[in-house]
Amino acid sequence: MIDLDATDRAMLRALSKDATLSAGALGRRLGLSQPAAWRRIRRMRDAGVFRGHRLDLDEGALGFGVTVFLGVKLAAKGRASLVDFERAVQAIPEVQTVEHILGMYDYRLRVVARDISDFERVLRRRIMALPGVGSVDANVLLSEERRPGPL
Known part of the structure; x- marks a missing residue:
């Protein structure tokens, strides 16, 4: 530090x-x-204070009108299943963030899609097909009042 x-x-x-x-x-x-x-x-x-530089894109202006937060529970929680899940989920371009969390879910994902039917396609064909997925809970973002900023 x-x-x-x-x-x-x-x-x-x-x-x-x-x-x-x-x-x-x-x-x-x-x-x-x-x-x-x-x-x-x-x-x-x-000292590692900066993790890099990034461009903050406006998803709506790019045609991505829906943001969904997914709580994902894995069916099995062995080390191999965590690694397999993390490797596979990183290959899905609609998944913006992957957070390994403690609590009700094992992971929290931020997923963007063009609309609800596009999200359904991503959910059914990509996310539910990931290795080890047991159950998924979805919360659709209605509005975002504050984006992550300075500490």
């Missing part, structure tokens, strides 16, 4: 809103020189 001061945290907030900001722009925003801002970014990157 890395020690972060107030400037580091301010830098992370700014980058989480716009990851394209240059070290110079961050420095100007935070009252640092470009080299000082770059050194802080590099120190945090080297």
Whole structure:
């Protein structure tokens, strides 16, 4: 774990809103020189604070009008069944996130589809055919008020 001061945290907030900001722009925003801002970014990157850069796409604008959260219980919970399930589910492009969780379900999936009939096709042909799937519970997303952001 890395020690972060107030400037580091301010830098992370700014980058989480716009990851394209240059070290110079961050420095100007935070009252640092470009080299000082770059050194802080590099120190945090080297410490593993950043997991990478990603583009936040608008699913609706791309034609994906339905988001469904699935709770998946595996029929058997051996190490091999977990590995087989995880490997197979990662190959389904409609599955946006795979979370191994503790509680009522073994996994929580975020699935996008063009519409309900497209989701039904994904569910029947891909998800229910995954190795080890015992039962599935679905929750359709109605609206999303807050997306994951800065800690």
